[in-house]
Amino acid sequence: MPEQHFWLRGDRPAGPVGFDECQGVWNVYGHSETVRVLSDPGVFSSDTNRHFLPEPDDYDAGGMLTQLDPPEHRALRRLVGKTFTPGAVAALEPRVASLTRELLDAVDGRREIELIGDFAQPLPITVIACLLGVPRQDHALFRQWADELFPGTEPPSVGGNPEQDRHVDAAYDLSRRMSEYFAAHIEERRRHPGDDLLSRLVHAEIDGERLSGTALTAFVELLFLAGYVTTALLLGNTALCLDAHPGHTARLRADRSGVPAVIEESLRLMTPFAVFHRVVTERVELGGQRLLPGQIVALWLGAANRDEKVFSRPHVFDPARDPNPHLGFGRGIHFCLGAPLARLEGRIALGALLDRFPRLRTDPDNPPVFLSSPEVSGPRLLPLLTGGRAA
Numbered sequence: 442m443p444e445q446h447f448w449l450r451g452d453r454p455a456g457p458v459g460f461d462e463c464q465g466v467w468n469v470y471g472h473s474e475t476v477r478v479l480s481d482p483g484v485f486s487s488d489t490n491r492h493f494l495p496e497p498d499d500y501d502a503g504g505m506l507t508q509l510d511p512p513e514h515r516a517l518r519r520l521v522g523k524t525f526t527p528g529a530v531a532a533l534e535p536r537v538a539s540l541t542r543e544l545l546d547a548v549d550g551r552r553e554i555e556l557i558g559d560f561a562q563p564l565p566i567t568v569i570a571c572l573l574g575v576p577r578q579d580h581a582l583f584r585q586w587a588d589e590l591f592p593g594t595e596p597p598s599v600g601g602n603p604e605q606d607r608h609v610d611a612a613y614d615l616s617r618r619m620s621e622y623f624a625a626h627i628e629e630r631r632r633h634p635g636d637d638l639l640s641r642l643v644h645a646e647i648d649g650e651r652l653s654g655t656a657l658t659a660f661v662e663l664l665f666l667a668g669y670v671t672t673a674l675l676l677g678n679t680a681l682c683l684d685a686h687p688g689h690t691a692r693l694r695a696d697r698s699g700v701p702a703v704i705e706e707s708l709r710l711m712t713p714f715a716v717f718h719r720v721v722t723e724r725v726e727l728g729g730q731r732l733l734p735g736q737i738v739a740l741w742l743g744a745a746n747r748d749e750k751v752f753s754r755p756h757v758f759d760p761a762r763d764p765n766p767h768l769g770f771g772r773g774i775h776f777c778l779g780a781p782l783a784r785l786e787g788r789i790a791l792g793a794l795l796d797r798f799p800r801l802r803t804d805p806d807n808p809p810v811f812l813s814s815p816e817v818s819g820p821r822l823l824p825l826l827t828g829g830r831a832a
Contacts, residue, residue, distance in 0.1 A: 445815040446715060448744045451756050458728030466737040467730065472748035472768070474728045475740050478719055479772040482510050485719035485738060487775065505659045507775060514774060516647045517660070521778065524572070524638055530781040533568070537786055540567050541793045553804060556823040561676035562587060562669070565786055569668035573661065574637025575626060582622070587669050589615050619665070620658040627657050671783045674713035674819035675704065676790055681820065682707045682758050684803050689760060697792055702760040704787045708769030710758050712743040715818045717771065742768045743818055798827035
């Protein structure tokens with residue numbers, strides 16, 4: 442794992458808030474401090490990308506929901522919110538269950554599977570592709586994009602550095618290719634709308650105006666990113682937690698009602714999105730430190746989720762933890778829009794894996810390979826011994 446993820450090794454930060462002279466950012470590790478920042482968009486703005494880009498004047502937040510503050514954020518989120526309400530997500534359960542069976546049928550009988558490539562990655566990619574209404578033959582293209590998402594090994598710094606600039610260039614190239622792809626489908630939906638999320642976005646209005654093509658493509662790219670990454674890493678991390686705790690696995694096989702709690706504790710202990718950024722808009726004190734306007738704040742959710750002031754035995758995997766106020770899906774106005782869908786996919790997928798395979802254990806001769814990006818926590822490759830098929 443990246444060295445920035447010190448909490449995964451059981452280490453504690455020196456304090457809840459500290460300044461990184463090298464990167465030029467304030468690191469926030471405390472749970473209460475993180476909640477405060479996430480809950481106050483007026484003082485801690487989400488419009489941060491322009492502070493990291495080599496050519497910030499060319500940047501347009503457009504439809505990037507995660508980069509918008511109220512009131513623009515509120516209007517855009519309301520536009521797509523109906524797609525991700527608990528009721529709307531519950532209606533997707535038969536489709537998710539069918540896709541899950543299809544993916545597991547493809548690896549049926551194997552003594553070893555690679556969980557990420559065989560299952561945890563294609564499941565959410567296929568679900569979000571179906572929601573958007575893109576052709577099934579293009580799903581492989583989505584998986585190719587997913588492989589390019591997190592090449593970085595260094596945290597973002599104000600002003601950048603050569604390696605960061607290369608990663609930004611690669612991200613721009615990926616964004617350009619995705620934009621061109623979705624722009625073509627958006628134009629098609631303008632002429633021939635269908636019964637899918639992309640058609641609804643194309644023809645929806647905010648304050649009497651439809652979204653521009655640029656805003657639409659940016660928004661769809663974000664839906665793809667969030668729809669894939671959260672669930673893929675959630676499944677991989679949950680498998681790792683259960684592998685390290687066979688007693689919990691045995692109890693879960695005997696009683697599947699514990700699946701939701703296992704998922705929530707996995708989100709706390711191995712938080713998929715490890716860091717969010719905000720920019721300070723006015724003088725403020727946080728965690729005993731004085732922050733100035735224009736300074737960048739890095740919120741390390743993984744560390745906040747192991748704050749011993751909030752969680753007893755924070756480094757212990759305990760599905761019975763109650764309450765469990767983890768920040769795995771964020772907090773405040775930017776609480777993960779797709780959280781209900783990620784939880785549904787996680788519940789169905791984990792239950793299906795336990796049904797299908799008599800065991801799911803890591804292979805000592807073929808260990809997991811973790812993502813090197815400090816922005817996320819989880820495996821890139823996760824070979825698992827399955828014991829064949831359950832009786």
